[in-house]
Amino acid sequence: MADDALNTLWLLHGVNLDMLGSRAPEHYGRLTLDELESQVAAHAAGRGFAVRCFHTNNEGDMVEKLHELARVGAAAVIINPGAWTHYSYAIRDALELVTAPIAEVHLSDIEAREEWRRRSVIADLATVRVSGKGVDGYFEAVDALAAALS
Ligand code: DQA
Numbered sequence: 001m002a003d004d005a006l007n008t009l010w011l012l013h014g015v016n017l018d019m020l021g022s023r024a025p026e027h028y029g030r031l032t033l034d035e036l037e038s039q040v041a042a043h044a045a046g047r048g049f050a051v052r053c054f055h056t057n058n059e060g061d062m063v064e065k066l067h068e069l070a071r072v073g074a075a076a077v078i079i080n081p082g083a084w085t086h087y088s089y090a091i092r093d094a095l096e097l098v099t100a101p102i103a104e105v106h107l108s109d110i111e112a113r114e115e116w117r118r119r120s121v122i123a124d125l126a127t128v129r130v131s132g133k134g135v136d137g138y139f140e141a142v143d144a145l146a147a148a149l150s
Pocket of ligand 1: 015016017080081082083084107108
């Protein structure tokens with residue numbers, strides 16, 4: 001594993017999360033993705049991580065990013081796959097290749113919404129799962145990953 005990879009926490013966002021700020025604020029709050037990433041990066045920096053962020057609306061591009069992380073390594077991965085959470089075995093299979101600890105984070109409470117959102121096809125791959133806490137859920141995930149790595 002490359003030295004910088006060893007210390008890097010990746011913050012991955014999937015489909016439709018670039019619409020944060022204007023998308024259903026009653027579920028997802030009013031932060032834009034840029035604002036959310038900055039806040040999580042600042043929090044993670046305080047825990048000693050270097051942070052890199054990646055967003056895509058294309059499933060294949062997320063698969064490629066996960067392959068890259070499987071190849072070069074990472075300290076930890078936080079992923080909010082958006083709707084892919086509920087059905088994408090392609091994302092699941094690619095995530096399975098990543099050896100770093102994984103946190104699955106959702107801004108909204110996926111257990112308390114529509115029936116179809118309750119199912120996560122990546123749940124058993126995650127060391128940490130947080131949902132329904134908005135940006136605070138990401139801070140919680142960073143802290144839990146830092147604790148798991150210490
Ligand atoms: C989400 C929840 C998903 O059900 C939804 O499709 C999203 C966002 C969340 O952060 O609450 O796009 O992952």
